[in-house]
Every structure is written in C-alpha cells, then in structure tokens.
Amino acid sequence: MRRVTRPVKAGNITIGGTAPVSVQSMTKTDTRDTAATIAQIKKLQSAGCEIIRCAVLDEEAAGKIKQIKDGIKIPLVADIHFNSKLAVLAIEAGADKIRINPGNIGSDLKVKEIIAAAKSARIPIRIGVNAGSLEKYSGKQRKDSAAETAKKMVKKAVSFIRFFERNKFEDIVLSLKASDTLATIEAYSRMAKECDYPFHVGVTEAGTISGGTIKSSVGIGVLLHSGIGDTIRVSLAGDPLEEIRVGYGILRTLKLREKGVDLIVCPTCGRCGVNLFALAEKVEKLVAGLEKPVRIAVMGCVVNGPGEASGADLGIACGKGMGMLFKNGKVIKRVREDKLVEELIKELKKL
Ligand code: SF4
Numbered sequence: 001m002r003r004v005t006r007p008v009k010a011g012n013i014t015i016g017g018t019a020p021v022s023v024q025s026m027t028k029t030d031t032r033d034t035a036a037t038i039a040q041i042k043k044l045q046s047a048g049c050e051i052i053r054c055a056v057l058d059e060e061a062a063g064k065i066k067q068i069k070d071g072i073k074i075p076l077v078a079d080i081h082f083n084s085k086l087a088v089l090a091i092e093a094g095a096d097k098i099r100i101n102p103g104n105i106g107s108d109l110k111v112k113e114i115i116a117a118a119k120s121a122r123i124p125i126r127i128g129v130n131a132g133s134l135e136k137y138s139g140k141q142r143k144d145s146a147a148e149t150a151k152k153m154v155k156k157a158v159s160f161i162r163f164f165e166r167n168k169f170e171d172i173v174l175s176l177k178a179s180d181t182l183a184t185i186e187a188y189s190r191m192a193k194e195c196d197y198p199f200h201v202g203v204t205e206a207g208t209i210s211g212g213t214i215k216s217s218v219g220i221g222v223l224l225h226s227g228i229g230d231t232i233r234v235s236l237a238g239d240p241l242e243e244i245r246v247g248y249g250i251l252r253t254l255k256l257r258e259k260g261v262d263l264i265v266c267p268t269c270g271r272c273g274v275n276l277f278a279l280a281e282k283v284e285k286l287v288a289g290l291e292k293p294v295r296i297a298v299m300g301c302v303v304n305g306p307g308e309a310s311g312a313d314l315g316i317a318c319g320k321g322m323g324m325l326f327k328n329g330k331v332i333k334r335v336r337e338d339k340l341v342e343e344l345i346k347e348l349k350k351l
Pocket residue numbers: 266267268269270271272299300301302303304305
C-alpha cells in the first residue's frame with residue numbers, strides 16, 4: 001500500500017497523490033554554462049528524466065534559469081544553499097520548484113522571504129534535511145548510530161515543517177537523506193508517521209556507479225516497497241544518465257513503473273554452450289532507451305531456459321552454438337548463435 005500523500009505540482013509533473021513515482025536527476029555541469037547544461041538535460045530527458053535540478057551557486061547562475069528552461073521540456077528545480085536572495089532570484093527567473101535546507105539559509109526572516117516568493121509564484125519548496133548538516137554527536141561516541149541520526153533528522157524536519165505551516169505554506173516536498181542507507185530508511189520511515197507531504201527519496205552521496213547503485217537500490221527499494229516515496233533520485237558519482245537507468249530499474253523491479261525492457265539473463269554455468277555474456281550485452285545495448293515495457297529472457301541452456309524464455313515476451317534458450325527463439329510463450333525458430341541477436345531484434349521490432 002502506498003502511503004497517502006497530498007499532491008504537489010512542479011511544472012507539469014505531480015509529485016505525490018496518485019501520480020506515478022517520478023524519476024529525477026541533477027545536472028553535473030556549471031549552471032552558468034547554459035549550452036552544456038541544456039545539452040545534459042536534453043540527454044537526461046530523452047532517457048526518461050522527469051524533473052531536473054540545477055545547482056544555483058551565484059546570481060549569474062540564478063539569472064540563467066530562464067534561458068535553460070527555454071531549451072528543455074521538463075520542470076527545473078533550483079538547488080540553493082546559504083543564500084535567500086539566490087532563491088528569490090531563481091523563483092523570479094522561472095524555477096518550477098526550489099530545494100533548500102532551511103537550516104543553512106541564515107535566519108527565519110530569510111526563509112520567510114523565500115516562502116513569500118514561492119507562494120506568489122505558486123511553486124513548491126523541497127525541504128531537504130541532510131544528515132551531513134546535523135550537529136555532530138557531542139557525547140563520547142565518534143558518531144551517531146543510524147537510529148540516532150534518523151531521530152535527529154526527523155526532529156529537524158518536523159520543526160521546519162511547523163515553521164512553514166505557521167507561515168501558511170504547505171506546498172512542500174520533503175527529503176531526509178543520509179549517506180548511511182540504514183539511517184535514510186529509518187528517517188523516512190519515522191517521518192512517514194508525522195505528515196502527509198510527499199517525499200523525495202534517495203540515499204545521498206551513495207558512491208560510484210557500482211557501489212552507489214547497490215546502496216540506492218537497497219535504500220530506495222526498501223522504502224518504496226513499504227509504500228514510501230513519491231519521487232526518487234539515485235545519487236551516483238558518474239554519468240547522470242546512469243542515475244535515470246538505475247532509477248527506472250528500481251521502479252521496474254518493484255513493478256511501480258513498467259517503462260523499458262526487463263532483461264532476464266542467466267548467470268551461466270558449465271552447461272552453457274554459447275558466449276552468453278556477449279549475447280546479453282549486445283541485446284542490452286540495442287534495447288537501451290526503449291520505452292515500451294517488454295520482458296526479454298536470454299538463457300544459457302535447456303535447464304531453466306525454455307521456462308524463462310516462454311514466460312517472457314521474447315526469449316532465447318540456447319543449446320550448443322545455437323538457440324531457440326521464443327515469442328509469447330512459443331518457439332518460433334531455431335537460430336545459429338551468430339544470428340540470434342539479429343533475429344531477436346527483428347521480432348522485437350514487430351512487437
Ligand atoms: S540456464 Fe543453464 S546455463 Fe544458465 S545458469 Fe541455468 S543451468 Fe546454467
């Protein structure tokens with residue numbers, strides 16, 4: 001059961017309510033370099049990115065938001081730290097949403113200025129509480145336990161929310177990210193009992209593409225599976241396109257979004273009579289970016305091959321130097337190993 005949340009709109013995308021869990025990313029370019037930023041966002045939006053966030057580090061960057069927005073199709077979130085003026089400028093330049101940590105804006109008065117600007121532009125604010133910005137543990141321990149960190153994050157988030165509510169602003173999305181996956185899970189789970197604002201879910205500073213994918217998939221996956229999460233961002237130290245690929249992979253695995261190819265590949269063993277890794281890699285490359293939800297199985301032998309291949313929309317169950325091609329549960333032809341991918345793609349196009 002998905003947690004019931006109030007819907008919040010960022011541009012043309014709804015976060016929360018009954019809207020599907022959206023996938024977002026953040027640009028890694030200098031926002032002041034509009035050509036590079038637009039080019040990166042265009043690649044991300046073609047890969048399925050639904051909301052993009054840009055770091056606004058000075059007035060020049062805030063001023064470029066309009067130009068960037070003119071070159072892209074997805075809602076743009078301005079990421080602001082330390083400076084209320086930048087947030088107000090970004091809102092005036094047309095940002096569809098603002099992300100702030102109210103704790104580092106300087107004073108209640110400055111946060112109120114941002115609230116007033118967002119209110120008049122009718123855009124939401126994401127309140128982002130990060131474990132890294134909490135006061136460090138003052139006792140003897142070197143660092144807090146995951147549960148302690150989570151408790152502190154929730155306490156902070158609740159106090160920010162109450163402040164926003166006292167100022168009559170409820171167009172809020174909330175995030176409580178930590179680089180510790182358990183602290184992240186614990187913080188969101190606790191916070192889910194405190195409010196019905198939609199959650200932006202992610203494990204922050206998760207790591208490199210391989211390590212970060214594991215942490216994010218576990219953290220985001222556990223939360224989504226317990227019904228928590230309305231929009232997700234996979235934070236990876238690498239190409240942001242990977243963030244989108246992993247984000248959809250998590251949603252597809254949990255059957256929350258069906259977009260794209262679900263590729264089933266056996267790990268191979270001594271029974272495999274073809275170069276299955278090469279076959280699977282070729283298929284993976286050829287179907288990357290495909291939006292249609294299709295299940296494809298690439299299997300190494302007849303032990304589990306026919307079962308998986310016949311349960312998929314398209315499948316290959318290999319024998320020695322050849323494979324049987326399955327479509328919608330039936331064998332449609334026997335194909336030589338060197339022609340298998342070509343024939344599979346031909347059938348995929350017909351689908
Ligand atoms: S399908 Fe065949 S080759 Fe692949 S892992 Fe199973 S037994 Fe091994």
